[in-house]
Amino acid sequence: MVATPIGNREDISSRAKAVLAEADVIACEDTRHSRPLLAAFGIRGELLSFHEHNEDQVTPRLLARLLAGEAVALISDAGTPLISDPGFVLVRAAREQGVRVEPIPGPCAAICALSAAGLPSDRFLFVGFPPRTRAQRLAWCEDFVKEPGTIICYESGRRAAATLADMADALGADRRAVIARELTKRFETFLVDGLQALSERLASSPEQQLGELVILIEGDLRSEDERDRAEQLRVLALLAAELPLKQAAALTAAITGGARNQLYKAALAARDKTEA
Ligand code: SAM
Numbered sequence: 698m699v700a701t702p703i704g705n706r707e708d709i710s711s712r713a714k715a716v717l718a719e720a721d722v723i724a725c726e727d728t729r730h731s732r733p734l735l736a737a738f739g740i741r742g743e744l745l746s747f748h749e750h751n752e753d754q755v756t757p758r759l760l761a762r763l764l765a766g767e768a769v770a771l772i773s774d775a776g777t778p779l780i781s782d783p784g785f786v787l788v789r790a791a792r793e794q795g796v797r798v799e800p801i802p803g804p805c806a807a808i809c810a811l812s813a814a815g816l817p818s819d820r821f822l823f824v825g826f827p828p829r830t831r832a833q834r835l836a837w838c839e840d841f842v843k844e845p846g847t848i849i850c851y852e853s854g855r856r857a858a859a860t861l862a863d864m865a866d867a868l869g870a871d872r873r874a875v876i877a878r879e880l881t882k883r884f885e886t887f888l889v890d891g892l893q894a895l896s897e898r899l900a901s902s903p904e905q906q907l908g909e910l911v912i913l914i915e916g917d918l919r920s921e922d923e924r925d926r927a928e929q930l931r932v933l934a935l936l937a938a939e940l941p942l943k944q945a946a947a948l949t950a951a952i953t954g955g956a957r958n959q960l961y962k963a964a965l966a967a968r969d970k971t972e973a
Pocket of ligand 1: 850
Protein backbone atom coordinates (compact mmCIF):
# COMPACT_ATOMS: atom_id res chain seq x y z
CA MET A 698 0.00 0.00 0.00
CA VAL A 699 1.94 2.98 -1.24
CA ALA A 700 0.78 6.57 -0.66
CA THR A 701 1.27 8.98 -3.57
CA PRO A 702 1.04 12.82 -3.66
CA ILE A 703 -2.33 14.62 -3.29
CA GLY A 704 -0.99 17.71 -5.05
CA ASN A 705 2.69 18.51 -4.89
CA ARG A 706 4.66 15.76 -6.62
CA GLU A 707 7.59 16.23 -4.26
CA ASP A 708 5.47 15.01 -1.34
CA ILE A 709 6.02 11.34 -2.20
CA SER A 710 8.53 9.66 0.13
CA SER A 711 11.82 8.29 -1.11
CA ARG A 712 10.84 4.93 0.41
CA ALA A 713 7.63 4.95 -1.69
CA LYS A 714 9.66 5.59 -4.85
CA ALA A 715 12.09 2.77 -4.01
CA VAL A 716 9.26 0.29 -3.34
CA LEU A 717 7.46 1.25 -6.56
CA ALA A 718 10.67 0.92 -8.56
CA GLU A 719 11.21 -2.62 -7.24
CA ALA A 720 7.61 -3.89 -7.49
CA ASP A 721 6.87 -6.64 -10.02
CA VAL A 722 3.53 -5.02 -10.74
CA ILE A 723 1.89 -1.75 -9.67
CA ALA A 724 -1.88 -1.89 -9.31
CA CYS A 725 -3.35 1.58 -9.89
CA GLU A 726 -6.79 3.11 -10.41
CA ASP A 727 -6.10 4.70 -13.79
CA THR A 728 -2.98 3.74 -15.71
CA ARG A 729 -3.28 6.92 -17.84
CA HIS A 730 -3.08 9.00 -14.65
CA SER A 731 -0.36 7.02 -12.85
CA ARG A 732 1.99 6.32 -15.78
CA PRO A 733 3.11 9.96 -16.20
CA LEU A 734 3.48 10.38 -12.42
CA LEU A 735 5.63 7.26 -12.14
CA ALA A 736 7.59 8.20 -15.28
CA ALA A 737 8.43 11.54 -13.62
CA PHE A 738 10.21 9.48 -10.94
CA GLY A 739 11.90 7.27 -13.52
CA ILE A 740 9.66 4.29 -12.69
CA ARG A 741 8.56 2.24 -15.72
CA GLY A 742 7.26 -1.06 -14.33
CA GLU A 743 4.18 -3.10 -15.24
CA LEU A 744 0.92 -1.30 -14.41
CA LEU A 745 -2.37 -3.05 -13.84
CA SER A 746 -5.74 -1.35 -13.74
CA PHE A 747 -7.39 -1.79 -10.31
CA HIS A 748 -10.43 0.33 -9.44
CA GLU A 749 -13.75 0.23 -7.60
CA HIS A 750 -15.51 -1.45 -10.56
CA ASN A 751 -13.03 -4.32 -11.05
CA GLU A 752 -11.57 -4.75 -7.54
CA ASP A 753 -13.50 -8.00 -6.97
CA GLN A 754 -12.40 -9.55 -10.29
CA VAL A 755 -8.76 -8.43 -10.20
CA THR A 756 -8.10 -9.29 -6.54
CA PRO A 757 -7.80 -13.10 -7.17
CA ARG A 758 -5.25 -12.45 -9.96
CA LEU A 759 -3.16 -10.19 -7.72
CA LEU A 760 -3.45 -12.65 -4.86
CA ALA A 761 -2.17 -15.48 -7.10
CA ARG A 762 0.85 -13.36 -8.01
CA LEU A 763 1.48 -12.49 -4.36
CA LEU A 764 1.27 -16.15 -3.38
CA ALA A 765 3.73 -16.96 -6.19
CA GLY A 766 6.20 -14.65 -4.44
CA GLU A 767 5.85 -11.51 -6.56
CA ALA A 768 5.85 -8.01 -5.05
CA VAL A 769 2.60 -6.18 -5.78
CA ALA A 770 2.39 -2.44 -5.05
CA LEU A 771 -1.00 -0.74 -4.78
CA ILE A 772 -1.43 2.97 -5.37
CA SER A 773 -4.52 5.10 -5.98
CA ASP A 774 -4.81 8.23 -8.14
CA ALA A 775 -3.68 10.33 -5.18
CA GLY A 776 -3.04 9.95 -1.46
CA THR A 777 -3.35 6.82 0.63
CA PRO A 778 -5.00 3.71 -0.87
CA LEU A 779 -8.20 2.51 0.89
CA ILE A 780 -9.02 5.99 2.22
CA SER A 781 -12.11 6.65 0.05
CA ASP A 782 -10.20 4.66 -2.57
CA PRO A 783 -9.98 1.01 -3.65
CA GLY A 784 -7.87 -1.61 -1.87
CA PHE A 785 -9.88 -2.93 1.07
CA VAL A 786 -10.94 -6.12 -0.75
CA LEU A 787 -7.33 -6.86 -1.73
CA VAL A 788 -5.85 -6.13 1.71
CA ARG A 789 -8.48 -8.22 3.46
CA ALA A 790 -7.93 -11.13 1.04
CA ALA A 791 -4.14 -10.89 1.33
CA ARG A 792 -4.26 -10.96 5.12
CA GLU A 793 -6.64 -13.92 5.07
CA GLN A 794 -4.07 -15.80 2.94
CA GLY A 795 -1.24 -14.88 5.31
CA VAL A 796 0.39 -12.57 2.75
CA ARG A 797 2.51 -9.79 4.24
CA VAL A 798 0.93 -6.36 3.70
CA GLU A 799 3.19 -3.38 4.23
CA PRO A 800 1.99 0.23 4.44
CA ILE A 801 4.27 2.81 2.84
CA PRO A 802 2.87 5.97 4.45
CA GLY A 803 2.59 9.38 2.86
CA PRO A 804 0.00 12.03 2.00
CA CYS A 805 -3.66 11.70 2.93
CA ALA A 806 -5.93 14.70 2.30
CA ALA A 807 -7.97 14.17 5.50
CA ILE A 808 -4.94 14.06 7.80
CA CYS A 809 -3.13 16.80 5.90
CA ALA A 810 -6.20 19.07 6.33
CA LEU A 811 -6.64 18.18 10.00
CA SER A 812 -3.01 18.96 10.77
CA ALA A 813 -3.46 22.60 9.71
CA ALA A 814 -7.18 23.36 10.24
CA GLY A 815 -6.96 24.55 13.84
CA LEU A 816 -9.81 22.30 14.97
CA PRO A 817 -9.44 19.78 17.83
CA SER A 818 -7.33 16.88 16.59
CA ASP A 819 -7.31 14.63 19.67
CA ARG A 820 -10.43 12.85 18.45
CA PHE A 821 -11.90 12.82 14.93
CA LEU A 822 -14.36 10.93 12.77
CA PHE A 823 -13.73 10.44 9.05
CA VAL A 824 -17.00 9.96 7.16
CA GLY A 825 -15.86 9.75 3.53
CA PHE A 826 -17.97 11.41 0.81
CA PRO A 827 -21.46 12.78 1.61
CA PRO A 828 -24.38 11.27 -0.30
CA ARG A 829 -25.65 13.15 -3.34
CA THR A 830 -29.18 14.30 -2.45
CA ARG A 831 -30.34 16.71 0.27
CA ALA A 832 -32.62 14.13 1.91
CA GLN A 833 -29.81 11.55 2.02
CA ARG A 834 -27.34 14.12 3.37
CA LEU A 835 -29.68 15.22 6.18
CA ALA A 836 -30.18 11.58 7.22
CA TRP A 837 -26.41 10.94 6.96
CA CYS A 838 -25.67 13.88 9.28
CA GLU A 839 -27.94 12.36 11.94
CA ASP A 840 -25.31 9.63 12.41
CA PHE A 841 -22.80 12.14 13.79
CA VAL A 842 -24.89 15.06 15.00
CA LYS A 843 -23.70 14.45 18.60
CA GLU A 844 -20.14 13.41 17.73
CA PRO A 845 -17.76 15.33 20.05
CA GLY A 846 -14.71 14.82 17.82
CA THR A 847 -13.91 16.79 14.67
CA ILE A 848 -15.86 15.43 11.68
CA ILE A 849 -13.96 15.15 8.40
CA CYS A 850 -15.38 14.48 4.95
CA TYR A 851 -14.34 14.71 1.32
CA GLU A 852 -16.30 16.67 -1.27
CA SER A 853 -15.89 18.07 -4.75
CA GLY A 854 -15.72 21.85 -5.06
CA ARG A 855 -18.87 22.12 -7.17
CA ARG A 856 -21.08 20.24 -4.69
CA ALA A 857 -19.60 21.80 -1.55
CA ALA A 858 -21.93 24.83 -1.16
CA ALA A 859 -25.06 22.63 -1.21
CA THR A 860 -23.46 20.08 1.12
CA LEU A 861 -22.46 22.80 3.60
CA ALA A 862 -25.98 24.28 3.52
CA ASP A 863 -27.46 20.87 4.39
CA MET A 864 -24.87 20.38 7.11
CA ALA A 865 -25.81 23.81 8.52
CA ASP A 866 -29.45 22.68 8.71
CA ALA A 867 -28.58 19.36 10.33
CA LEU A 868 -25.70 20.32 12.64
CA GLY A 869 -26.31 24.02 13.32
CA ALA A 870 -25.76 27.11 11.17
CA ASP A 871 -23.04 28.47 13.46
CA ARG A 872 -21.12 25.22 13.93
CA ARG A 873 -17.48 26.12 13.28
CA ALA A 874 -16.02 24.50 10.18
CA VAL A 875 -13.00 24.66 7.90
CA ILE A 876 -12.67 24.13 4.17
CA ALA A 877 -9.21 22.96 3.14
CA ARG A 878 -9.00 23.33 -0.63
CA GLU A 879 -6.30 22.36 -3.13
CA LEU A 880 -3.94 21.13 -0.44
CA THR A 881 -0.25 21.17 -1.35
CA LYS A 882 -1.13 22.83 -4.68
CA ARG A 883 -0.64 26.37 -5.95
CA PHE A 884 -4.04 27.68 -4.83
CA GLU A 885 -4.11 26.01 -1.43
CA THR A 886 -6.78 27.81 0.68
CA PHE A 887 -8.17 27.40 4.19
CA LEU A 888 -11.55 29.05 4.94
CA VAL A 889 -12.74 29.13 8.56
CA ASP A 890 -16.31 30.11 9.48
CA GLY A 891 -19.72 28.83 10.59
CA LEU A 892 -21.31 26.18 8.34
CA GLN A 893 -23.97 28.51 6.93
CA ALA A 894 -21.51 31.35 6.31
CA LEU A 895 -19.11 28.96 4.59
CA SER A 896 -21.88 27.70 2.34
CA GLU A 897 -22.75 31.27 1.34
CA ARG A 898 -19.10 32.20 0.79
CA LEU A 899 -18.64 29.25 -1.55
CA ALA A 900 -21.92 29.85 -3.38
CA SER A 901 -20.87 33.43 -4.12
CA SER A 902 -17.26 32.67 -5.14
CA PRO A 903 -16.97 30.44 -8.21
CA GLU A 904 -13.18 30.27 -7.76
CA GLN A 905 -13.65 28.63 -4.34
CA GLN A 906 -15.66 25.87 -6.02
CA LEU A 907 -12.75 24.78 -8.16
CA GLY A 908 -10.69 21.70 -7.44
CA GLU A 909 -10.76 19.34 -4.50
CA LEU A 910 -11.53 20.02 -0.90
CA VAL A 911 -11.85 18.59 2.56
CA ILE A 912 -14.60 19.76 4.94
CA LEU A 913 -13.82 19.67 8.66
CA ILE A 914 -16.50 20.42 11.25
CA GLU A 915 -15.97 21.03 14.93
CA GLY A 916 -17.59 18.32 17.02
CA ASP A 917 -20.54 18.93 19.33
CA LEU A 918 -18.71 20.11 22.44
CA ARG A 919 -21.84 20.79 24.50
CA SER A 920 -22.72 18.83 27.63
CA GLU A 921 -25.81 16.59 27.63
CA ASP A 922 -27.67 19.27 29.68
CA GLU A 923 -26.76 22.03 27.22
CA ARG A 924 -27.87 19.88 24.30
CA ASP A 925 -31.20 19.08 26.01
CA ARG A 926 -31.77 22.77 26.75
CA ALA A 927 -31.05 23.75 23.15
CA GLU A 928 -33.52 21.10 21.92
CA GLN A 929 -36.20 22.37 24.34
CA LEU A 930 -35.75 25.94 23.12
CA ARG A 931 -35.89 24.80 19.48
CA VAL A 932 -39.21 22.99 20.04
CA LEU A 933 -40.53 25.89 22.12
CA ALA A 934 -39.75 28.42 19.38
CA LEU A 935 -41.54 26.31 16.77
CA LEU A 936 -44.64 25.89 18.92
CA ALA A 937 -44.67 29.48 20.22
CA ALA A 938 -44.86 30.69 16.63
CA GLU A 939 -48.23 28.93 16.26
CA LEU A 940 -49.79 28.75 19.75
CA PRO A 941 -50.42 30.89 22.86
CA LEU A 942 -47.24 30.89 25.00
CA LYS A 943 -48.72 28.94 27.92
CA GLN A 944 -49.89 26.19 25.62
CA ALA A 945 -46.57 26.16 23.73
CA ALA A 946 -44.66 25.83 27.03
CA ALA A 947 -46.94 23.02 28.27
CA LEU A 948 -46.61 21.08 25.01
CA THR A 949 -42.82 21.58 24.91
CA ALA A 950 -42.59 20.28 28.47
CA ALA A 951 -44.63 17.22 27.51
CA ILE A 952 -42.54 16.54 24.38
CA THR A 953 -39.04 17.18 25.73
CA GLY A 954 -39.37 16.55 29.47
CA GLY A 955 -38.35 20.15 30.30
CA ALA A 956 -39.78 22.14 33.24
CA ARG A 957 -43.02 23.83 32.20
CA ASN A 958 -42.52 27.00 34.29
CA GLN A 959 -38.99 27.56 33.07
CA LEU A 960 -40.11 27.05 29.49
CA TYR A 961 -42.92 29.56 29.94
CA LYS A 962 -40.43 32.12 31.33
CA ALA A 963 -38.11 31.45 28.38
CA ALA A 964 -41.01 31.94 25.95
CA LEU A 965 -41.91 35.27 27.63
CA ALA A 966 -38.29 36.43 27.51
CA ALA A 967 -38.02 35.50 23.81
CA ARG A 968 -41.26 37.39 23.04
CA ASP A 969 -40.10 40.48 25.00
CA LYS A 970 -36.79 40.39 23.10
CA THR A 971 -38.53 40.30 19.70
CA GLU A 972 -40.92 43.07 20.68
CA ALA A 973 -38.21 45.33 22.16
N1 SAM B 1 -7.07 8.42 -0.90
C1 SAM B 1 -7.07 9.86 -0.94
C2 SAM B 1 -6.39 10.40 0.32
O1 SAM B 1 -5.67 9.68 0.96
O2 SAM B 1 -6.59 11.57 0.62
C3 SAM B 1 -8.47 10.41 -1.14
C4 SAM B 1 -9.11 9.98 -2.41
S1 SAM B 1 -10.72 10.58 -2.65
C5 SAM B 1 -11.23 9.67 -4.03
C6 SAM B 1 -10.48 12.16 -3.36
C7 SAM B 1 -10.94 13.29 -2.43
O3 SAM B 1 -9.90 13.62 -1.52
C8 SAM B 1 -11.24 14.58 -3.17
O4 SAM B 1 -12.56 14.61 -3.68
C9 SAM B 1 -11.05 15.62 -2.08
O5 SAM B 1 -12.20 15.67 -1.24
C10 SAM B 1 -9.90 15.00 -1.29
N2 SAM B 1 -8.62 15.54 -1.81
C11 SAM B 1 -7.70 14.88 -2.55
N3 SAM B 1 -6.68 15.70 -2.84
C12 SAM B 1 -6.94 16.87 -2.25
C13 SAM B 1 -6.25 18.12 -2.16
N4 SAM B 1 -5.08 18.32 -2.75
N5 SAM B 1 -6.82 19.12 -1.46
C14 SAM B 1 -8.01 18.96 -0.84
N6 SAM B 1 -8.70 17.81 -0.90
C15 SAM B 1 -8.17 16.78 -1.58
